Amino acid sequence: MFKIVKKQVLNPTVSLIEVEAPYIAKKAEPGQFIILRIDEKGERVPFTVADFDREKGTITVIFQIVGQTTQRLSELNEGDFIQDFVGPLGVASKFDGVKKVAVIGGGLGTAIAYPQAKKLHSMGVEVDMINGFRNKDLIIIEDLCAAACDNLYTMTDDGSNGNKGFVTAKLEELIKVGRGYDMVIAIGPLVMMKAVCDLTKKYDIKTIVSMNPIMIDGTGMCGGCRVTVGGETKFACVDGPDFDGHLVDFDSAIARSRMFKKQEAESSEAHKCRLEGLKNA
Amino acid sequence: MPNMSLNKVPMPEQDPNVRNKNFKEVTLGYTEEMAIEEAKRCLSCKHKPCMQGCPVMVKIPEFIALVAEGKFKEAYEKIAETSSLPAICGRVCPQETQCEKYCVRGIKGEPVAIGRLERFVADWYMKNTEEKPEKPEGNGKKVAVVGAGPSGLTCAGDLAKMGYKVTVFEAFHTPGGVLVYGIPEFRLPKDIVAKEVDKLRDLGVEIMTDMVIGKVLSVDELLNEEGFDAVFIGTGAGLPSFMRIEGESLNGVYSANEFLTRINLMKAYKFPDYDTPVYVGKNVVVVGGGNVAMDAARSAKRMGAENVYIVYRRSEEEMPARAEEIHHAKQEDIEFKLLNNPVKINGDDEGWVKSVTCIKMELGEPDASGRRRPVPVEGSEFDIDADVVVIAIGQTPNPLIKNTTPDLETNSRGCIVAKESTGATSKKAVYAGGDVVTGAATVILAMGAGKTAAASIDEYLKNA
Numbered sequence: 001m002f003k004i005v006k007k008q009v010l011n012p013t014v015s016l017i018e019v020e021a022p023y024i025a026k027k028a029e030p031g032q033f034i035i036l037r038i039d040e041k042g043e044r045v046p047f048t049v050a051d052f053d054r055e056k057g058t059i060t061v062i063f064q065i066v067g068q069t070t071q072r073l074s075e076l077n078e079g080d081f082i083q084d085f086v087g088p089l090g091v092a093s094k095f096d097g098v099k100k101v102a103v104i105g106g107g108l109g110t111a112i113a114y115p116q117a118k119k120l121h122s123m124g125v126e127v128d129m130i131n132g133f134r135n136k137d138l139i140i141i142e143d144l145c146a147a148a149c150d151n152l153y154t155m156t157d158d159g160s161n162g163n164k165g166f167v168t169a170k171l172e173e174l175i176k177v178g179r180g181y182d183m184v185i186a187i188g189p190l191v192m193m194k195a196v197c198d199l200t201k202k203y204d205i206k207t208i209v210s211m212n213p214i215m216i217d218g219t220g221m222c223g224g225c226r227v228t229v230g231g232e233t234k235f236a237c238v239d240g241p242d243f244d245g246h247l248v249d250f251d252s253a254i255a256r257s258r259m260f261k262k263q264e265a266e267s268s269e270a271h272k273c274r275l276e277g278l279k280n281a
Numbered sequence: 282m283p284n285m286s287l288n289k290v291p292m293p294e295q296d297p298n299v300r301n302k303n304f305k306e307v308t309l310g311y312t313e314e315m316a317i318e319e320a321k322r323c324l325s326c327k328h329k330p331c332m333q334g335c336p337v338m339v340k341i342p343e344f345i346a347l348v349a350e351g352k353f354k355e356a357y358e359k360i361a362e363t364s365s366l367p368a369i370c371g372r373v374c375p376q377e378t379q380c381e382k383y384c385v386r387g388i389k390g391e392p393v394a395i396g397r398l399e400r401f402v403a404d405w406y407m408k409n410t411e412e413k414p415e416k417p418e419g420n421g422k423k424v425a426v427v428g429a430g431p432s433g434l435t436c437a438g439d440l441a442k443m444g445y446k447v448t449v450f451e452a453f454h455t456p457g458g459v460l461v462y463g464i465p466e467f468r469l470p471k472d473i474v475a476k477e478v479d480k481l482r483d484l485g486v487e488i489m490t491d492m493v494i495g496k497v498l499s500v501d502e503l504l505n506e507e508g509f510d511a512v513f514i515g516t517g518a519g520l521p522s523f524m525r526i527e528g529e530s531l532n533g534v535y536s537a538n539e540f541l542t543r544i545n546l547m548k549a550y551k552f553p554d555y556d557t558p559v560y561v562g563k564n565v566v567v568v569g570g571g572n573v574a575m576d577a578a579r580s581a582k583r584m585g586a587e588n589v590y591i592v593y594r595r596s597e598e599e600m601p602a603r604a605e606e607i608h609h610a611k612q613e614d615i616e617f618k619l620l621n622n623p624v625k626i627n628g629d630d631e632g633w634v635k636s637v638t639c640i641k642m643e644l645g646e647p648d649a650s651g652r653r654r655p656v657p658v659e660g661s662e663f664d665i666d667a668d669v670v671v672i673a674i675g676q677t678p679n680p681l682i683k684n685t686t687p688d689l690e691t692n693s694r695g696c697i698v699a700k701e702s703t704g705a706t707s708k709k710a711v712y713a714g715g716d717v718v719t720g721a722a723t724v725i726l727a728m729g730a731g732k733t734a735a736a737s738i739d740e741y742l743k744n745a
Contacts, residue, residue, distance in 0.1 A: 023497045037454055043547065043556035044454075068556050084454040086491045216547065216557075219452055219493055220679055221462075221519040222539035228530055233523065238681070252530050255632030259532045263558030 002036075002085040005058060007078050010140040013065045014108060015074055016050070022057030024087045030115040031093030031210065031242050034059060035218040037084040038072050044216050045069045048112040048241070049088060059087070062111030062140070068267040089218040090241045093208070098125055098183045102174065103149065104167050104196055105131040106188020107138065112210055113187040114141060118148035126150055128174060128181075132167035132192070136160040168195045175203050183208065186245060190257060194250035201246055209245035211236045214259060228252050284321035287390030292397050297612040301582045304466045304550050307609060308372075311401040313351070320349035322386060323393045330383040331395060336729035337364045341380055341395055348398055357406035360399060365438045366431065366728060368407060368473050371400025373464060374725045375603045407476060416485045420444035422742050425509040427494045427682070430458020431724045432515035432715030434481060435731030436738075441484040443739050448509070449481075450492040455546065458517055459716075460724070462546040463538070465576050467583070468606075471545075495681030500689070504710060510745065511710045511738045514697060515731060518676040518716035524568065528626025529672070533560065533634035537573045537673035544580050562668025565589045566637050568623055569673030570600040575607065577671045578615045589615050590665060594622040594642050594655045618665070620644070622657065626670055636664040678717045686711075696720055704734030705741075712738055 006018035024034060033048045051060035063070050076082070093116055095101075101120055105113035110131045121127045129149040133139050134157045146152045153170050155163050167188075175181065184207040186196040193209040200207040215225035218237045225236040228249035234240065293309040294300070300307050311319065323345040331341045340359050347356035360367045376382075376396035384392030424440050426433045429451035437447045455461050457474045482488065494500065494516075503509045521536030523529050535543075540559065543549040547557035565581040567574050570593035578589045591610070593600060596619050600607060611617065618639070625638040641661035644653035678695050690698040690707035697706055697713040704712040714730025716722055 023492070027497055041548075041555045084491050086452070086454075086493060088496060089493065216539060216542050217453065217519075219496075219519070219681060221521070222542055223521045223523065223536035224539045226523075226530060233525075233530065249530075252632065256530065256532060258632075260558050260560065263552065263560065267553045267556055267558065 001081040001083060004076055004078055004080050004082065007076070010062065011138050014062065014111075014138075014140050016060060016062045016111075016141075017073070017076070018053075018058045018060045019082060019085055020057060021059045021085050021087070024059050024085070025052045025054050025057045028052040028059060028088040029092030030119045032088040032090045033212075033218070033241060034061065034085055034087030035089060035215075036061075036073075036082050036086070038069060038076070039083045042072070042083070043069050044084070044218070046089070046212065046215055046218055046237075048210065048212065049115065050111045051115055059085070062108065064108040067264045086218065089237060091239070093119070093185075093242050095120055095123065095125065095183075100126045100179065100181050100183075101128070102171060102179070102181045102184045103127055103129045104171060104184065104186040104188070105129070105145075106167060106186075106192035107133060108140075109188030109192070109210075110140060110145065112212075113185060114145055114148060116185055116187075117145065121148050121150070128179065129153070130155065130167045130170045130174075132157070132188070134158065166195070167192065168199050171196065172199055175205070181205055185209075190250055190254045193245060193248075194254075197245040197248070197250070207245035208242050209248060210241045211243060211248070211253065212241060213253065213256060227256075282321075283324055284318060286322065289322075289391045289394040289397070290315045290319040292394070297609075297614070300467065301579070301613040304583055306470050307467050310404055311397055313353070313405070316348055316353075316398060316401040317351060319394050320345045320398060323349070324385060326385055330385060331380040331393075334379040334381070334383045336379070336725050337732060339364050339367075339380075339399070344402065345393065345395070345398055348402060353402055353405045354410065356402045360402060364728070365435050365732075366477050367399050368403035369431075369460060369469060369477060370725055370728070371396050371398075371403055372469050372473075373723075375723060377604050379725070407473075413483045414480060416483070417442055417444045419446055419485075422446065422510045423448070423508055424738060424742075425450060425503045425507070425512045427500075427512065427514045428452075428458060428516040428715075428717075429456035429478070429488060429490075430515055430517050430715065430727065431460065432517075432727035432731035432734075433458070433513065434478065435728040436513045436515060436714070436735045437486045438481050438484060439732055439735035440738060441481065441486045443735070445739075445742075447486045449486060449488045450494050450498075451488060451490045452493040453546065454490050456488050456490065462542045463573065463576065465541065465545050465580050466550075467579070468576065493681065495685045500682060500686045500708075500711060510742055511712065513704070513731070513734050513738065514682060514706075514711065514713040514717060515715045515727065516679055516682060516717045517727075518721040519679045520677045520695075521672070522675045522677060523672055524623065524674060526623060526625055528628055528634070531626055531628040531634045532632050533562065533668055534626060534670045534672065537567075537569070537577045537671050538676065540577050540671045541573070541580065544584065550580075550584060559584065560669065561586045563587045564665070564667045565669045565671065566592055566623070566665055566667040567671045567673055568592050569675070570595065570602060571673065571675075572602045572606055574671075574673035575602045575610045575615075577673050579610055579613055581669070581671070582613055582615060586669070590618050591615055592618045592621050592623060592637070592639060592665070594620065595652060596620055596644060599652045620655065622655065623670075624662065626667075627664070634667055634670055637667050637670055638662055638664050676716075676721045678720070694720060702733070703737040704730060705737060710741070
């Protein structure tokens with residue numbers, strides 16, 4: 001059992017939890033992920049490590065309510081326990097020899113991009129961070145990100161924070177004024193990562209994306225997380241989750257992410273029914 | 282007087298048309314009377330041919346003689362002298378190629394039902410005794426066992442009995458390995474596995490779940506920082522092979538590992554009470570001819586699929602599955618499409634599986650495996666409608682430990698190189714056994730390897 005030692009609501013659907021997991025905290029690196037299972041009946045779901053504290057022995061995970069597990073996770077509080085918490089899984093991000101990097105976070109992807117920006121910044125790499133949200137109410141960890149880069153650009157689709165536009169528009173603008181990035185890291189929804197890659201291909205800038213497909217074990221056993229990269233089948237859990245964005249087949253990844261859409265809706269519905277049942281009892 | 286019937290006493294089982302809609306155990310086991318009657322078919326041959334077919338050398342004629350006398354507890358103790366998981370072996374061993382293959386009664390008629398008797402004795406003991414094994418006195422030495430599957434559990438049990446402090450590290454949240462994620466409930470009820478694991482805990486074995494060795498701790502860290510005197514690696518063959526044909530990334534294509542793990546370990550057959558879903562659809566094509574393929578096909582049927590096909594490139598004779606599983610699958614309306622090989626999986630506009638294109642095969646000259654090599658019949662392609670395709674063509678060892686233990690020798694197939702007679706690897710104090718050494722094989726062979734390694738680890742640590 002793994003104890004939640006801290007919980008913070010970041011926006012109406014996004015929360016942060018810090019979980020006691022000393023063995024994992026000792027080893028975790030940016031780019032890696034954990035798999036958790038809330039209780040006996042729960043699903044195994046992967047979450048990227050948003051932060052780790054080796055001394056306190058904790059792992060921080062930031063999640064958005066999108067389905068059954070994240071809904072139930074959001075109902076847990078400080079002092080509650082998570083039954084299973086496994087990691088650190090996946091290959092840590094590699095940043096050898098880079099000098100100037102644009103780190104792009106889309107929505108919840110910001111939480112996954114943050115530890116990468118933080119690591120690069122601490123290595124003395126010049127980091128611009130561009131984060132995009134639908135509106136200003138959804139903006140998360142802006143202060144953390146500001147401290148993890150040289151320049152932070154927070155964009156909103158509707159302009160409600162005064163900065164209207166997609167992350168791709170901002171990125172192109174910065175490329176055009178000659179920021180001279182030697183690498184772009186893009187983490188967020190598949191469509192966003194695809195759009196960033198289409199753009200950086202044009203400017204021939206190496207781009208790393210983080211894939212977060214459906215998986216069960218996270219150790220290479222189920223093969224559910226396969227992604228097509230450069231025409232080859234890779235497992236996101238053991239070969240990734242970071243991949244060269246210019247080689248990823250996003251269309252196939254987008255199709256695969258829809259595999260259990262119908263069942264997920266059914267599962268969330270069943271959970272709601274159980275909750276209502278409890279309320280009415 | 283021996284019972285000279287040419288046939289085994291039949292074992293009661295659920296009706297095929299009832300059981301292919303539930304996940305309860307297919308076979309129901311012998312009653313005491315049936316067991317005694319079947320035990321009397323054994324001729325107690327002096328040269329005990331059956332024992333040479335058993336990888337853990339169960340004293341077969343002796344335990345069967347005790348069953349014939351109605352001494353079931355004593356029969357259990359006889360089996361337990363050499364086997365640690367009899368309730369499991371009685372259910373999943375391929376007896377027809379092991380003990381029963383050598384039974385004299387099999388020359389004319391059916392061999393003695395050794396597997397059914399072993400299962401009866403183990404089940405009887407579980408039901409009728411409450412004895413807990415005594416915790417042996419500790420010898421102060423610590424052994425780490427990586428992987429809680431058949432080889433690891435066997436090795437842990439044997440070492441604990443010798444007085445070692447054993448910690449088993451399991452990557453999944455439940456111990457059992459392939460016994461819990463792979464073999465379905467209807468063939469091996471999970472409470473039986475849990476009871477066997479509890480027996481190990483009673484012996485003082487500690488089981489740490491959620492620990493992926495190679496990630497959270499390396500083998501070197503186990504030895505140098507966590508204070509273990511020796512390590513046994515029994516991590517199995519968990520990496521699914523795919524066919525590398527067009528369309529394998531389509532939605533609806535699973536590895537057998539994923540399909541079975543969702544259903545067995547994550548209990549998708551109880552969805553939405555359990556959170557993990559599995560999509561089965563109306564038409565399911567399972568590719569492969571082993572036990573895993575049978576398990577996947579029969580699970581798909583139970584999940585509500587109307588038509589389930591086994592597509593296998595050789596003929597039934599070459600199928601590696603246990604005879605009983607093939608027989609049960611046929612009874613349950615699984616359709617066998619033999620001598621066919623998938624060449625392409627076809628999808629719809631949304632990226633979902635629509636059909637599988639197969640090509641007919643014919644058998645040519647024997648290949649390296651001694652089986653006749655299947656050769657495609659040119660121009661014989663045809664399509665099978667499919668909503669789901671399950672690829673069950675084999676598994677290879679997981680590279681996580683190999684990649685983080687540089688001085689551990691592995692072969693070209695990614696298997697750890699270990700001496701068959703001892704389980705010793707190229708690395709000092711590190712032993713290995715089971716599928717991670719042999720590639721995907723059987724539960725009982727893995728158990729035999731765990732046993733061998735436990736004895737060698739004892740030998741090594743006594744002299745260390």
